[in-house]
Amino acid sequence: xxxEKTYLEGYHIESYDRPSVATDVVVxxxxxxxxxxxxxxxxxxxxxxLIERGEHPFKNKWAxxxxxxxxxxxxxxxxxxxxxxxxxxxxxxxVCNGVFSNLNRDPRGRxxxxxxxxILKNDEKATAGTDASNAGWFDISFATDNDCCVISxxxxxxxxxxxxxxxxxxxxxxxxxxxxxxxxxxxxAEIILTSFLQLRERAESFGYIFDFLPSEFTLAELQxxxxxxxxxxxxxxxxxxxxxxxxxxTGNMSGGAGHRPAxxxxxxxQKDAE
Amino acid sequence: xxxEKTYLEGYHIESYDRPSVATDVVVxxxxxxxxxxxxxxxxxxxxxxLIERGEHPFKNKWAxxxxxxxxxxxxxxxxxxxxxxxxxxxxxxxVCNGVFSNLNRDPRGRxxxxxxxxILKNDEKATAGTDASNAGWFDISFATDNDCCVISxxxxxxxxxxxxxxxxxxxxxxxxxxxxxxxxxxxxAEIILTSFLQLRERAESFGYIFDFLPSEFTLAELQxxxxxxxxxxxxxxxxxxxxxxxxxxTGNMSGGAGHRPAxxxxxxxQKDAE
DNA sequence: TCAAAAGTGTTGAGTCTACACCCATGT
DNA sequence: ACATGGGTGTAGACTCAACACTTTTGA
Numbered sequence: 001x002x003x004e005k006t007y008l009e010g011y012h013i014e015s016y017d018r019p020s021v022a023t024d025v026v027v028x029x030x031x032x033x034x035x036x037x038x039x040x041x042x043x044x045x046x047x048x049x050l051i052e053r054g055e056h057p058f059k060n061k062w063a064x065x066x067x068x069x070x071x072x073x074x075x076x077x078x079x080x081x082x083x084x085x086x087x088x089x090x091x092x093x094x095v096c097n098g099v100f101s102n103l104n105r106d107p108r109g110r111x112x113x114x115x116x117x118x119i120l121k122n123d124e125k126a127t128a129g130t131d132a133s134n135a136g137w138f139d140i141s142f143a144t145d146n147d148c149c150v151i152s153x154x155x156x157x158x159x160x161x162x163x164x165x166x167x168x169x170x171x172x173x174x175x176x177x178x179x180x181x182x183x184x185x186x187x188x189a190e191i192i193l194t195s196f197l198q199l200r201e202r203a204e205s206f207g208y209i210f211d212f213l214p215s216e217f218t219l220a221e222l223q224x225x226x227x228x229x230x231x232x233x234x235x236x237x238x239x240x241x242x243x244x245x246x247x248x249x250t251g252n253m254s255g256g257a258g259h260r261p262a263x264x265x266x267x268x269x270q271k272d273a274e
Numbered sequence: 275x276x277x278e279k280t281y282l283e284g285y286h287i288e289s290y291d292r293p294s295v296a297t298d299v300v301v302x303x304x305x306x307x308x309x310x311x312x313x314x315x316x317x318x319x320x321x322x323x324l325i326e327r328g329e330h331p332f333k334n335k336w337a338x339x340x341x342x343x344x345x346x347x348x349x350x351x352x353x354x355x356x357x358x359x360x361x362x363x364x365x366x367x368x369v370c371n372g373v374f375s376n377l378n379r380d381p382r383g384r385x386x387x388x389x390x391x392x393i394l395k396n397d398e399k400a401t402a403g404t405d406a407s408n409a410g411w412f413d414i415s416f417a418t419d420n421d422c423c424v425i426s427x428x429x430x431x432x433x434x435x436x437x438x439x440x441x442x443x444x445x446x447x448x449x450x451x452x453x454x455x456x457x458x459x460x461x462x463a464e465i466i467l468t469s470f471l472q473l474r475e476r477a478e479s480f481g482y483i484f485d486f487l488p489s490e491f492t493l494a495e496l497q498x499x500x501x502x503x504x505x506x507x508x509x510x511x512x513x514x515x516x517x518x519x520x521x522x523x524t525g526n527m528s529g530g531a532g533h534r535p536a537x538x539x540x541x542x543x544q545k546d547a548e
Numbered sequence: 549t550c551a552a553a554a555g556t557g558t559t560g561a562g563t564c565t566a567c568a569c570c571c572a573t574g575t
Numbered sequence: 576a577c578a579t580g581g582g583t584g585t586a587g588a589c590t591c592a593a594c595a596c597t598t599t600t601g602a
Contacts, residue, residue, distance in 0.1 A: 004381075007330035013294055013383035017345055020292045021386055038575070039579050056278045071291050071384055075375040076444040094445035098370050099388045101349040107278070109287035110345055112295055114373045114388070118445075170350040171368035171392075172485070211446070220580065238565065240582075259580040260572035312602070313552050494553070512592060514555075533553040534599035 019101075019110040023079045024066030024188065026097075026195040027087065029120040030212050030228055031137065039258035041220070044228045045139045048192065049086060050153070050184075052134035057107045058185035062153075064192070065135070066113065079116040086135055093119040093211035097195050105187045113186075117195040119211040142196055142231075149176065149193055153183075162189040203229035206246045210267045218254050218262040219243055246270075293375075293384040297353045298340030298462065300371075300469040301361065303394040304486050304502055305411065313532035315494070318502045319413045322466065323360060324427070324458075326408035331381045332459035336427075338466070339409070340387065353390040360409055367393040367485035371469050379461045387460075391469040393485040416470055416505075423450070423467055427457075436463040477503035480520045484541045492528050492536040493517055520544075 027049040032042040050062040065086045069078040076094055083091050094116055101112040138153040147166040153159065160183040164176040176190045184192075202208050209225045210217075223239045247265040255261040301323040306316040324336040339360045343352040350368055357365050368390055375386040412427040421440040427433065434457040438450040449464065456463045476482050483499045484491075497513045521539040529535040 004330045004333065008381055011382050013385070016294065016342070018292070018294045019343060019345065020287055020290065021295055037578080039573090039577095041580075059278065068290070069293060069375070069386070071293065072377065074377065074444070075373045075386060076447060080444055091445050094447055096372050096447070099349045099373070101343070103346065103348065108285050111287070112343070112349060170348070170354055171365050173350055173368055173370070218581085235566065236581080237567085237583075242564085256574080257580080258574045259578080260582080262581055311551080313550095313600095315553075492554085509593065510554080511556075511594085515591085530601080531553080532601045533551080534555080536554055 019112045021069045021075070022066055022106075022111050022113045023069055023075055023082065023116060024064040024100075024113050024186075024191055025079045025082055025116045025118050026064060026192055027083055027091070027118045027120060028199065028212075029137065030122045030225060031139070032122075041224070044224045046141070046228050047137040048140050049135060050138050050155075051086065052136075053185055054134060061185040062138075062183065063185035064188045069114075075114050076116065079114075079118065083118055083120075087120065089120055091118040091120055093117075093208055095198070095208075097198050098191075100187055100191060102187065113191070115191045115195060117199055119208060121214055122212055140192075140196075142193070142200075144197075151189065151193060151196075164189060164193055200229055200231075206243070210246075216250050216252060216264040216266055218264060219247070220262060222247070222265070293386045295343045295349070296340055296380075296385050296387045297343055297349055297356065297390060298338040298374075298387050298460075298465055299353045299356055299390045299392050300338060300466055301357055301365070301392045301394060302473070302486075303411065304396045304499060305413070306396075315498070318498045320415070320502050321411040322414050323409060324412050324429075325360065326410075327459055328408060335459040336412075336457065337459035338462045343388075349388050350390065353388075353392065357392050357394075361394065363394055365392040365394055367391075367482055369472070369482075371472050372465075374461055374465060376461065387465070389465045389469060391473060393482060395488055396486055414466075414470075416467075416474075418471075425463065425467060425470075438463060438467055474503055474505075480517070484520075490524050490526060490538040490540055492538060493521070494536060496521070496539070 029047055030044050031047050032044055034042065049065055051065050053059055053061055053063050065082045067078070067082055069075055073081065076096070079094060080091065083089070095118075097115050097117050099112060099114055103110065105111065105113070136155050138155045138158075141152045143150045143152075149164050151162045151164070153161070162182055162184065163179040165179055166174055167177055169175050176193050178187070178189050182189050199208060203226055206226070209222060209229065212225045213221055219240050220236065222243055223234070223236060226239075227233050246268055248268045250264045250266050252264040253261045254264055303321055304318050305321050306318055308316065323339060325339050327333055327335055327337050339356045341352070341356055343349055347355065350370070353368060354365065357363070369392075371389050371391050373386060373388055377384065379385065379387070410429050412429045412432075415426045417424045417426075422437070424435055424437050426435045436456055436458065437453040439453055440448055440450055443449050450467050452461070452463050458466075473482060477500055480500070483496060483503065486499045487495055493514050494510065496517055497508070497510060500513075501507050520542055522542045524538045524540050526538040527535045528538055
């Protein structure tokens with residue numbers, strides 16, 4: 001009987017026809033408008049990182065950072081590498097959000113993409129757009145509906161929209177498809193929407209929102225993050241009580257902001273209680 | 275300037291080194307013990323489908339159904355095909371739950387697996403294990419803890435356990451690794467755990483539980499499914515009130531069960547309310 | 549008859565929302 | 576001084592777990 005060793009010696013993986021594997025990353029951060037008053041907390045905006053493609057296919061269209069997975073790295077490692085290459089910063093949160101594998105999603109051939117969501121702290125100096133490149137942060141907003149969604153992108157004077165509709169594909173999996181020609185390369189509009197819906201859902205229950213902030217933060221900052229992501233505002237007094245379950249005091253205080261200083265908090269490590 | 279067409283003609287995707295792409299599917303169904311009393315509702319058990327490998331690598335070990343993604347199908351389609359080949363039944367729910375891409379997860383070479391969770395209705399006659407084959411349904415139970423989990427598998431007189439511990443890999447992604455040698459092939463124990471944790475979390479909020487049942491069901495049946503998945507029992511009166519949000523009456527009644535007949539319900543189509 | 553499930557009602561504890569109110573700060 | 580956010584308190588609405596109780600069936 002053939003041993004596993006002999007079997008493996010006779011096995012040549014290269015001789016099989018197979019798709020290529022890429023990864024695309026939706027990188028989020030939260031940025032501020034310029035403040036109109038020295039006191040007033042500036043409005044926060046959710047932004048994502050896009051790259052203007054310099055090469056075919058989809059030359060001159062905006063696309064998510066991403067690329068092929070190398071033989072010596074895992075898929076999340078590849079995603080990390082892409083983010084680092086584009087921003088110079090290590091992401092704090094990296095979350096897988098699905099495989100995109102439509103047969104014609106890439107004109108170069110059969111390429112499967114594993115999509116990731118990634119969050120950068122807003123105090124990190126992400127260098128996107130500064131180095132030679134064609135990369136930049138777009139403010140993004142989502143108008144969601146029962147079975148339809150419009151995403152708007154804005155960066156300086158560039159602005160565009162994508163409309164997507166919900167459809168059911170294989171065995172109850174919902175996915176979204178772009179209506180009309182996409183201003184984005186590949187199926188990246190669909191990837192962005194899938195990613196955002198997950199992010200928003202989690203944000204309601206205090207998931208991922210800490211990843212947008214430095215390790216010490218005020219409750220108001222945390223509330224701004226949640227509100228920016230969910231699009232819903234809540235009374236500060238009530239937010240404070242809900243959040244208390246997830247945070248602990250550091251003892252340090254904020255200051256210099258033209259109003260009463262606030263306690264700085266840190267994320268509390270959760271124990272799944274019984 | 276080179277056109278996209280010219281570019282694509284000169285692009286040869288086959289000439290790049292690349293991983294292979296597989297998919298593995300965790301197929302769940304709920305089965306019953308034989309009843310001891312004609313009246314009593316038999317105990318329900320969560321089961322998953324495993325295949326005994328007839329070939330290297332991991333010959334004679336139990337593994338998830340799965341295989342390579344073909345060039346003419348999407349990844350979820352490949353997952354569907356695998357399930358259909360093994361059970362003869364079309365799954366109702368198919369959910370992506372991550373990429374498994376450790377460099378050494380498969381001794382044949384660099385193979386990335388996209389894992390799916392799949393649910394079969396318990397009235398479907400899944401043929402697993404009957405046709406020539408070495409496939410079968412294992413009752414499965416999970417003992418979860420803060421950072422550790424033991425999974426037990428039972429089928430007739432075959433029984434084994436796997437222990438896994440939580441660890442943090444890339445940028446805050448949690449994943450699990452098997453302690454000691456796994457009784458399962460590849461990293462399938464880790465895939466099963468990841469899948470189950472998602473399933474259980476969703477089941478608490480009435481996600482996926484309908485996929486285990488036929489289109490018309492009693493509230494008690496629905497409650498059994500939820501309890502089987504979450505491991506928590508709730509008072510029938512309270513369950514009934516919570517579930518009412520997700521179901522609607524059909525007008526039909528169950529009967530012939532040695533006790534008062536129950537209204538049959540169906541899943542209500544949700545509208546995301548404002 | 550009776551065990552078992554179907555189904556309704558109620559009570560008390562806890563949670564959430566909205567709002568009123570006072571505090572501390574930098575310009 | 577004062578606008579602005581920090582922070583506490585509370586009344587009323589709502590939610591939820593627990594449990595008592597009645598109904599209906601097939602053997």
